[in-house]
Amino acid sequence: MSGIDAQRVRTRHFAQAKAAGRKISVLTSYDALTAGIFDEAGIDMLLVGDSAANVVLGRDTTLSATVDEMIILARAVTLAARRALVVVDLPFGSYEVSEEQAVTTAVRIMKETGASAVKIEGGAEIAPTLRRIVDAGIPVCAHIGFTPQSEHALGGHVIQGRGAGAGKVLADAEAVQEAGAFAVVLEMVPAEVAAQVTRSVEIATIGIGAGSATDGQVLVWQDAFGLNRGRRARFVREYADLGETLLAAARAYDADVASGEFPGEAESYR
Numbered sequence: 001m002s003g004i005d006a007q008r009v010r011t012r013h014f015a016q017a018k019a020a021g022r023k024i025s026v027l028t029s030y031d032a033l034t035a036g037i038f039d040e041a042g043i044d045m046l047l048v049g050d051s052a053a054n055v056v057l058g059r060d061t062t063l064s065a066t067v068d069e070m071i072i073l074a075r076a077v078t079l080a081a082r083r084a085l086v087v088v089d090l091p092f093g094s095y096e097v098s099e100e101q102a103v104t105t106a107v108r109i110m111k112e113t114g115a116s117a118v119k120i121e122g123g124a125e126i127a128p129t130l131r132r133i134v135d136a137g138i139p140v141c142a143h144i145g146f147t148p149q150s151e152h153a154l155g156g157h158v159i160q161g162r163g164a165g166a167g168k169v170l171a172d173a174e175a176v177q178e179a180g181a182f183a184v185v186l187e188m189v190p191a192e193v194a195a196q197v198t199r200s201v202e203i204a205t206i207g208i209g210a211g212s213a214t215d216g217q218v219l220v221w222q223d224a225f226g227l228n229r230g231r232r233a234r235f236v237r238e239y240a241d242l243g244e245t246l247l248a249a250a251r252a253y254d255a256d257v258a259s260g261e262f263p264g265e266a267e268s269y270r
Contacts, residue, residue: 003017003022003023003024003025003044003216004016004017004022004024004044005022006083007083008082008083009044009045009083009084009085010085010116011085011116011117011139011182011183012182013044013085014182014183014203014204014215015182015202015203015204017044017204017215017216018202018203018204018205018215023215023216023217024044024045024204024206024215024216024217025042025043025044025045025216025217026043026044026045026046026047026206026216026217026218026219027043027045027046027047027218027219027220027221027224028046028047028048028049028051028052028055028218028219028220028221028222029046029047029048029077029081029221030048030049030052030055030056030073030076030077031073031076031077032076032077032079032080033080034221035076035077035078035079035080035081035084035086036080036081038084038221039080039081039082039083039084042083043084044084044085044216045084045085045086045087045206045216045218046077046081046084046085046086046087047087047088047089047119047218048070048073048074048077048086048087048088048089048113048115049062049089049119049220050062050065050070050089050091050092050148050149051148051220052065052069052070052073053065053069055220055222055223055227055228056073057069061148061151062091062092062148062149063092063093063149063151065089065091065092066091067091067094067105067108067109069091070088070089070091070109071108071109071112071113074086074088074109074113074114074115075112075113075114077113077115078113078114078115079114085116085117086113086114086115086116086117087115087116087117087118087119087141088109088113088115088117088118088119089118089119089120090102090105090106090109090118090119090120090121091149092149095120095126095129099128099129099132102120102129102132102133103132103133103136103138106118106133106136106138106140107136107138110138116139117138117139117140117141117182118133118138118139118140118141119140119141119142119143119185120133120140120141120142120143121143121144121147121148121149121150122142122143122144122147122150122172123142123144123168123169123171123172123173123175123176124171124172124175124176126142126176127175127176127178127179128179130142130176130179130180130181131179131180134179134180134181135180139182140179140180140181140182141181141182141183141184141185141206142173142176142179142181142183142184142185143184143185143187144160144169144172144173144176144184144185144186144187145160145161145169145185145186145187145188145189145210146158146159146160146187146188146189146209147187148187157188158188159188159189159190159209160187160188160189161189161190161193161194162190162193166190166193166196169186169189169193169197170193170196170197170200173186173197173200173201173205174200174201176203177201177202177203181203182203182204183203183204183205183206183215183216184197184201184203184204184205184206185205185206185207185208185218186205186206186207186208186210186214187207187208187209187210188208188209188210188235189207189209189210189211190210190211191210191211191212191213192211193210194207194210194211194213194214195211195213195214198213198214198215204216206218208235209233209234209235210235219236219237220236223236223238224236224237224238224239224240225238225239225240225242226238226239226240226241226242226243226244227242227243227246228243229243
């Protein structure tokens with residue numbers, strides 16, 4: 001059952017869900033078909049993530065995702081989503097140069113996709129930019145802890161917030177809250193640190209590899225449903241094995257075409 005009780009999910013519902021102790025469900029989506037299915041299932045938020053560079057476009061990192069690519073994907077998702085809140089990532093290089101660049105990118109994404117909010121990576125250092133986007137009338141979901149766009153600066157996929165680093169995660173969460181974020185993603189953060197952050201801030205926390213105490217959870221759908229057949233991160237739970245299902249179906253189709261069994265009388269016109 002959905003954590004947010006609303007016919008159409010809005011940013012204000014995230015704080016309400018947190019206050020009521022209702023968990024928020026989030027999945028990535030990059031096309032109209034999956035968006036429609038996830039929306040029908042009751043998923044509260046659909047994230048058009050720059051992870052599309054990996055799971056849709058086959059690249060090694062998220063860094064190559066462009067604004068144009070994000071807009072094409074996000075437009076498809078928003079056309080299909082009737083209830084879920086659609087949030088779009090600001091890709092690497094589209095907001096770091098200046099606050100003006102960030103606002104221009106966010107405005108373009110909102111105008112050309114029909115999305116309800118954008119997501120931006122970074123903590124206290126990005127808070128002034130986040131504030132400028134919010135002041136322009138655009139809701140923002142923050143993203144702290146491990147931030148994939150900074151993977152090279154962070155030294156790879158490294159858990160953030162261990163030991164003395166816990167204070168930074170908390171400070172980052174407080175900074176993005178103060179800047180006006182309506183929610184914050186916590187990625188690859190020790191569960192106890194994520195729990196402390198969740199207790200300390202009023203905005204909703206969305207975890208990915210951050211334990212069960214956060215206000216919600218997000219996963220890349222290809223990981224959660226087994227379409228990504230590569231190495232799976234520890235924090236992923238596989239709810240289906242669509243990769244094997246699709247492989248078996250493709251093999252059956254190939255065999256039927258080769259044997260002449262397809263198309264049969266039922267698939268032919270008279």
